[in-house]
Amino acid sequence: MPATPAEQRSASIAVDCMGGDHGPSITVPACISFARAHPNDRLILVGRREAIEPLLAVAGSALPNISVHHASQVVEMDDPVEVALRKKRDSSIRVAATLVKEGEAAACVSAGNTGALMAISRYVLKTLPGIDRPAIATAMPNVLGRGTVVLDLGANAQCEPEHLLQFAVMGSALATALTDEERPRIGLLNIGEEVIKGNDVVKRAGELLRASELNFIGNVEGNDIFRGVADVVVCDGFTGNVALKSTEGVAQMIKAIIAEEFGRGLISKALKLVAAPVLLRVRSRVDHRRYNGAALLGLNGVVIKSHGSMDAFGFEKALEKAHEAVTHRMLEQITRTLEPLRSVLHATAGSEAPVEETMQ
Amino acid sequence: MPATPAEQRSASIAVDCMGGDHGPSITVPACISFARAHPNDRLILVGRREAIEPLLAVAGSALPNISVHHASQVVEMDDPVEVALRKKRDSSIRVAATLVKEGEAAACVSAGNTGALMAISRYVLKTLPGIDRPAIATAMPNVLGRGTVVLDLGANAQCEPEHLLQFAVMGSALATALTDEERPRIGLLNIGEEVIKGNDVVKRAGELLRASELNFIGNVEGNDIFRGVADVVVCDGFTGNVALKSTEGVAQMIKAIIAEEFGRGLISKALKLVAAPVLLRVRSRVDHRRYNGAALLGLNGVVIKSHGSMDAFGFEKALEKAHEAVTHRMLEQITRTLEPLRSVLHATAGSEAPVEETMQ
CATH class of the missing domain: 3.40.718.10 (Isopropylmalate Dehydrogenase)
Known part of the structure; x- marks a missing residue:
């Protein structure tokens, strides 16, 4: 091809x-x-x-x-x-x-x-x-200024290891489409860096990813999403949805606290006017609207x-x-990346489950 | 008693x-x-x-x-x-x-x-x-200024519904000890508010919680932790650990962005000096050190x-x-809350599993 x-x-x-x-x-x-x-x-x-x-x-x-x-x-x-x-x-x-x-x-x-x-x-x-199950993916902000692609964000509340491998393939193709990076670094979301960490699904997904041709860098933790340690972070839809909404929640809280502290008393209010351009730049960089648009992969x-x-x-x-x-050409990228993995992915044929309805 | x-x-x-x-x-x-x-x-x-x-x-x-x-x-x-x-x-x-x-x-x-x-x-x-399995719990900040108790944060990567009920009992007692609230509101961390959402473990845990004497308010989502919708948020240790670390990650990123924007050019640097007291108040309110100290419940x-x-x-x-x-008297609180639930909790006897080693 x-x-x-x-x-x-x-x-x-x-x-x-x-x-x-x-x-x-x-x-x-x-x-x-x-x-x-x-x-x-x-x-x-x-x-x-x-x-x-x-x-x-x-x-x-x-x-x-x-x-x-x-x-x-x-x-x-x-x-x-x-x-x-x-x-x-x-x-x-x-x-x-x-x-x-x-x-x-x-x-x-x-x-x-x-x-x-x-x-x-x-x-x-x-x-x-x-592909058994489509996944929802988006780029979340990181300190490097490029996004970290995270998936699944809620389409699949319950996953088998093979689904996480499929997500990795699709996320890799999306990252390539977004950043032109030929071999995006794939991380598996876990609760520790060591191979023995996590639940059974994640441990077996780690084995599949290590055996794949993907650029798998191993386990990553929640904070690594925002450090830009990996280009793609793979997880089940339950964990991904909780992580996404938790980070939205904490960002909103911090925004509210900044507004409150700059609104506290006349001096602070005056400061807010003076510091407005800087605060605006901060707000723009953490503005979740800029990251709007999740892909159904x-x-x-x-x-x-x-x-x-x-x-x-x-x-x-x-x-x-x-x-x-x-x-x-994201779709062609995904199809091309899927081809050499067809044999592994087909191991899951028949395990297709109905898609959960999640997220607003 | x-x-x-x-x-x-x-x-x-x-x-x-x-x-x-x-x-x-x-x-x-x-x-x-x-x-x-x-x-x-x-x-x-x-x-x-x-x-x-x-x-x-x-x-x-x-x-x-x-x-x-x-x-x-x-x-x-x-x-x-x-x-x-x-x-x-x-x-x-x-x-x-x-x-x-x-x-x-x-x-x-x-x-x-x-x-x-x-x-x-x-x-x-x-x-x-x-109690089959101890859990790790901490109070995470919320906009109300009181903490939201979240557990488990990583002791149990894989949980049965009965474990989530046990976590709810222990978290409720901790919240009472921290806030003197007699009947803390318990939320179940999920990916949507509706009863049908989530994976099997969460759905069955919801049934157990609804049947319990606890003040169960239903499903909550990741962002609700920071809105103070519930006094206690219950989840398995995998999800809780990812949520905790993701929010730490995003908070650190925002801190870094604020520092960067106030360090960009002479005018911003001067502004930073002037705005220092306000920024300090913001920083103090989102300072994760203030929330240090997780309980092994x-x-x-x-x-x-x-x-x-x-x-x-x-x-x-x-x-x-x-x-x-x-x-x-947190320990007495937990013991007292456990007593009427003893029959439900003992349904899980024999399902004891080794504790995962997680978190640093």
Whole structure:
């Protein structure tokens, strides 16, 4: 197989405009801003035409790289997966995923219900050969300024060692797509560096990873995610989800404490004004919106999930993640990395389990 | 059983002075400072007399509430548990635990090897009736300013639902001892609030907790630890350890970013000087040293573990945790809370597994 070029120029992205806590009022302005910044990309805005078009009109002159694709139904944030999958066949999520399947778009982006997005994407796009269970991955910030790809973040609450190996393969390909690093360093999230640490699943996953061709650097601990010790950190979806939300929680707490201390008394308030530019730089560097956009990996198509509560700035970051995944040929990378591992991965055939619905 | 008084006045504490990354050079000054602040407490400094006494002399006049108890051996940070347990019978950890067993001290404190401390404490002190496995618990900061007790933080990498129930009982008693709250709110760490979320162990643990007399509020997520939604958050030792270290990691990263941004250019440096008092207040409120001192719960005695890398300020905080546990009669609280649950807890008899050696 000839090496694929590192980049292609443009991406065509189907956007579920109805998902998330705020729907079109957030997603459409984000699309306008993105379309202006990426004139070579093409956005297909999926959802209720009557909800989308008035918001598009606000942009003034029509943007040549935005089109609208009507979808009559909306998956609500609290819809059970079965309802989303069986009763809402013309939902904006389903139509966006179908555009990817039919080759009309190279990626889709949604801020909707994660469980529904995962189930629908899996139903429409299917998984890649060798992958039992798709995983949710995102780049978390680290001191080096490059992100650490962490997965699974909640799609699979219970995993077998072989699933962790599959996550490692997919995470490695995502890191390559994001950073051009040919052999990203893979760490296995554990509670100590020594080989004997951890529970049975992690110990056996360590053996599989050591035997693989991946650039496995061994066990890493929770704090190593933020030290940039590894490019990819692999864990089950339960642990990953707890780690992600715990770190979001502590970051929010620190932000609240800084605001409180700079608001305490007149001198502090004056200081806050003077120090504002520095505090703004700090805030921007730890701004979780910048890291918005998790990839649903292992599907036969690029699917990016935005956090449901994001504003337009954050949602645009998710669109950028889709752009990067497409232009860096993430899907081809994953398929290529999977090939030599096919025999190991197929050891798990038949162990397929239903995807958990997790995360908002 | 009559209600015990909420407080007793003083505590007698055996201190392993040899443990931790820095040994007596840190532990002895911390003991001097603590002894001065708590004239009614009594400290027994355990370890090599020749290493401890010269550092005590620095304090000038002898402190009446400090005595030295010689122990000839030291458990190294990288000693395997078997070596610590079988080959070092006169180690400072073992001697300190024995002082608790013999009633010479009401608590012991160590910054040594966690695995060895847990194994030795368990061997010397035994577990409480109804408890299969001791757990490691600490109070993590929250926005309310009171701590959230989280356990297990790494003693048990693999847990059964009954163990999580035991952790809830012990954590509840610790929270009562720390905050005088009679019925602390217990949360089960999970990846969503709904009952159907999570892996099998967590789902079954939820059923046990709902059926118990504890003040169980249901599932909580990682970020809820820092929001103070629950007084106690229960999880297996793998998840707890990852959550603890991830939050330490992100807090350190934010600290580094703040330092970097205030060090960028002359104006920022000047601002840093001006804003120093506010930044200091922020730093003090998120200072992990203030939260140092994890309790090894479920043992027939109070054992407090200090982080191995702590300085004297942090080690003194661990001594204060021991003081609080003793004066608030934590052990009696746990025993009392365990009693009505004895029948449920004994369902797990025979499932006892070896304690993992985790954390430094």
